[in-house]
Structure formats: structure tokens, C-alpha cells
Amino acid sequence: MGDRAAKNALFDAFAEVAKALSSGRRAEIVDVLVQGERSVEQIAAEIDQSVANTSHHLRAMARAGVLRTRREGTRIVYRLASDRIGDMWAAMRDVAAEHVAGINELADAYVGDRSALEPVSRRELEARLKAGDIVVLDVRPAVEYEAGHIPDARSVPVSELRRLRSLAKDTEIVAYCRGPYCVYADEAVRQLRRRGFAAKRLEDGYPEWKRAGLPITVGAGG
Amino acid sequence: MGDRAAKNALFDAFAEVAKALSSGRRAEIVDVLVQGERSVEQIAAEIDQSVANTSHHLRAMARAGVLRTRREGTRIVYRLASDRIGDMWAAMRDVAAEHVAGINELADAYVGDRSALEPVSRRELEARLKAGDIVVLDVRPAVEYEAGHIPDARSVPVSELRRLRSLAKDTEIVAYCRGPYCVYADEAVRQLRRRGFAAKRLEDGYPEWKRAGLPITVGAGG
DNA sequence: CCAATACTCAAGTAGTAGTTTGAATATTGA
């Protein structure tokens, strides 16, 4: 008891969890799976990698314990082993945002300048939802909306935003998506503004809303 | 904006944080530094590695943003960049405890069987501290006690436990140390029981107490 | 300025990780 070899083995096992998230592509995989389960092919498409390579990463992560699988016909569907993995990913992102030099420049390069989009805080959105004077749009893919969304949000995937008709021009809109580093809501806000709507984006996304313990709705309905 | 190269770079940057904790020895370094700042030599001794190798790890972690340094005479003192790093380490450990196959066996191999030590929960310790009917012993090294401890705990490093005299045999004792995977408190409880005291250990340790938002005392005093 | 102390750097080795390519396996629906 208490010897070096045993301590090494134990801490190596802890480190396995960090290893499971220690490549950019694996971090992206977690970021996708936080939104709900996905097949290998879908994940490969999201992270722009070959199916074989994606499969390799997924297996490694499953071996480390952070992912679970389930078969659905010919497909294998991967999901996070638990919400705690999402918490850890959030902690990791926060640490990076606070301490990694140059992360802001990298984020800007990816998401572009957001200051014009007037991000709305969770707190503010919550208040205005209660007041009922805004329309909230969930611009993620429909499956992610169905897996869970902010109450009373309408599902309008960014790819189908053009078809949106039934909104008065003076309605205020808040769009949200996967999180602070997701560009769907930015794209949606820019598009809506070009068409004359008063649109803003939520400063983060659905997972943060859920993690904060705010109410959510599961399924297709409102 | 929103292109692949930029997204890769951003997520690679997030992954740097995980990489900083993705070896067992680095995880141990974080586990030590959660207790307070340390010099390179002290850390090397704690993790049983050469000073050169330890220095290498420390620099890499500092480069990744999770550690900060400060010079003190001829020594370089490393510390966590912020408490959020400790939160992330805790999340990692929890995920491992929940999901990594075999972690319990590894933990048992290192800490031994704990069931006989009758671990006391934070909640219970809090209540009994208020009632004032127990003695709490901080069995970590003295510097760690001074960096912060549970109010009214007495500093009795496990190495000096033999000298402990001034306790009535019928006093109930709760010992605590660095956390659930630290063996100082186990060692202390076993030793105290051999000498006829009624001793138990806190189920986790000081960092968890602090993280839970419970009151702490900083400095040498009670 | 010198010696002692504490830490970092550089080079080398052995082992591991990420990606690609092409073949192999498992399940479904006909």
C-alpha cells in the first residue's frame, strides 16, 4: 500500500481521461456529442476526418471510458458516458479561455468579430423569455433540438433559415446554437439582419443553459 | 471565418490544456500544487522523478498556461495559474472514478482497504465541528496547513504523529489530508488506533472542503 | 569575484500517437 508503482498506475489511469481529450479532433468530438449521440459517419463529417480515423479516435475514447456505444441497425451510435464529461469539457474550455495565451486571437479567427452581434446573456434571455416579448430560435440541426432545447424556442436550422417567413419585422429575435465557439447563431443573426430583423445571439449555447440548471424541453414540441 | 484551419487551430489550443494533464506525472504535479506552491526540487521529490524531467514537465505545463512561476532567491516556485485548474483536475478525477474500468482496483492497490477506517463525510464533519465534540487533525506537511486548513484543525504532520501526547484517550479524532487519493490520513488513523484512540478519516480532503465553499482558515493559527 | 545552489537546456533513446490506405467484418433488406 502507498508504494510508487501503485501510485503511478493510479495517476496514469486518471491521466487516461485527459488523454481522451488531448487532441483537437477529440475535443471536437466531445463538443459534438454534448449535443447528443451520433453515428461514426456523422461524427466524421462534423470533424472533417476520414471515417477510419474517426473510428480510431472513438474507440480510443470509449476504451478510456468517456464514450459509450449502442448499435442501431448497421450503425454504431456513440454518446458521452455521462454529463460529467460535458462538465469536464466546459472546465477545460474555461481554463483555456482564461489562461492560454493567444486563444482569443484563435477564437476570433474562427468565429469572426462578434461585438456587432450584441450577445445576450443567459440571465437576460431568461428574463425576456418570462416577459414573453421575444422570439427564440434554435438554429442547430433538428435532431439536436429534439434532444433538448430552451423552452418555447422554435427549431429553425441555419440551413433552412431562408424559408422563415412567419415573423413580423418588428419582433426581436435571439438565436442560439451549440455554444460560445459555434458559428451557427452568428450566421443566423447576420442573415436575419440583412433581411431587416432585429436579431441578437445568446452569448453561449444550449449546453451551458442546461448546465446552469435552467429549464429545458425535450422532444419536438415547443 | 468559420473555416476548417481556424477551427482546427482553436480546438488544438483547447486540447493543449488536456495535454498539460495527460501524463500520470503531470496529474500528480497538479495534485501537489492544489495544496499550494512548490519549488522544482520539492515537486521532483513528491513525484519521484529527476529534477531535469520535472523541470521539463513544469515548463511544458507553464507554456500551456496552467502553471505560473515566481522566483524566490535561487529557487523557482511554481503554482497553479488559478483555482479553475483545480476544478478541472477534480472533474477529471470524478470522471475517472465514475467511468474508467478498473480504477477502483488501482485505487485499492494504492490506498489499501479503507472500509475499516470509517470515512466521515464533509457534511458530518461540519456538523460535529459545530457541536465541538471532536478533534480535527490536519496531517499534511506544515506548509500546506499554513496555506489553508479547516477551522480549528490542529496541524500534526503524519511524520510527527508519534510525538502527539496531549489528547485524552476518549476523544474522537478525525484526520484529513490532501484528498481521497492521499494516504497520509489513512496512515494517521491506523497509527492512532494502534495507540488506543478513536480515530476516523475524512472521506476526501482539504481541497474538496474548500471547493465546496466551506469556511477555511489561512496561516499558522487555529 | 567565486563557489555553491537551483534550475534549465540539449541530445539521444525508446516508446506512443495521429493519419492514411486498403482489406476485413457484421448487419440489414431483398
Add this chain to the structure above:
DNA sequence: TCAATATTCAAACTACTACTTGAGTATTGG
């Protein structure tokens, strides 16, 4: 049973990581 689809496996390559050894650098106290 057979073809089609979805996923995994195996091999190979490149690049990186952990650790060791020995030399180099910076600060302190005399």
C-alpha cells in the same frame, strides 16, 4: 443466401512524448 452499407482492423509512416545523462546558466552569500 447475397449484395449493399457501415464500421473496424492492420500495416506503415511521420511526428511527438517521457525520461536520462551531462553540460550550461542564473542567483545568492561570502
